Amino acid sequence: MSDLKTMFQLSGRGHAPANLSNATLIIIDAQKEYLSGPLALTGVDEALANICQLVEKARAVKCPIVHIRHLGTVGGLFDPQGDRGQLVPELVPQGDEHLVEKRLPNAFNGTGLHELLQKLGHLDLIVCGFMSHSSISTTVRATKDYGYRCTLVDDACATRDLPGPHGVVSAQVVHRTEMAIMADNFATLALTKDLI
Numbered sequence: 001m002s003d004l005k006t007m008f009q010l011s012g013r014g015h016a017p018a019n020l021s022n023a024t025l026i027i028i029d030a031q032k033e034y035l036s037g038p039l040a041l042t043g044v045d046e047a048l049a050n051i052c053q054l055v056e057k058a059r060a061v062k063c064p065i066v067h068i069r070h071l072g073t074v075g076g077l078f079d080p081q082g083d084r085g086q087l088v089p090e091l092v093p094q095g096d097e098h099l100v101e102k103r104l105p106n107a108f109n110g111t112g113l114h115e116l117l118q119k120l121g122h123l124d125l126i127v128c129g130f131m132s133h134s135s136i137s138t139t140v141r142a143t144k145d146y147g148y149r150c151t152l153v154d155d156a157c158a159t160r161d162l163p164g165p166h167g168v169v170s171a172q173v174v175h176r177t178e179m180a181i182m183a184d185n186f187a188t189l190a191l192t193k194d195l196i
Helices: 007-011 044-060 113-120 132-145 171-185
Strands: 024-028 065-070 098-102 124-130 149-158 188-190
Touching (some): 007 171, 024 132, 044 149, 065 132, 098 113, 124 132, 149 171
Parallel strands (some): 024 124, 124 149
16 A cells, blocks of 8 residues: 555646745635534634634735635525624734635635636645535635645644445544545645644
8 A cells, every 4th residue: 555646646746835935825714603513623623723823924924815705695504694604703804815705615616716816926825724525625626727736734624524325424534535635636735834
């Protein structure tokens, strides 16, 4: 098993993790919905703390920051008018930071995200947020379609236990599997400590 290689390695198309001084930081769905209730995420507190460290460093080096917010339905999950649909207070955009609102897992779909990233002018993106298997996975896959180089911050993402046809799949297994899939052909993985 030790001779297994990723698609990036086999094709020679891999890249080193991006640096916050010459990339755009994208924070996906850092919303209160994930703190408690049916969508409470395993490891969300640690992931949020790591995202806050990334944001602090990004602000210090004047890295553009794009906050993504999912809009659900009024009275439902991610209620755009309710408290649970809001960004967590420590990650509300400041100054000239950007907010992109989406209605689907892919943050590019039906939004102006690609056009905004083009204006910001960085080929390299650093992505973090929630959930590993849903909006993170879907958006990171799309970055490749648009020609960006993506660095995905493993310990600044989280997910939840999922029901499956053969029983519950733990959040740890879902997350680890999704990170392996992303590292195979879509993103370079990094840890928060490597980027700050």
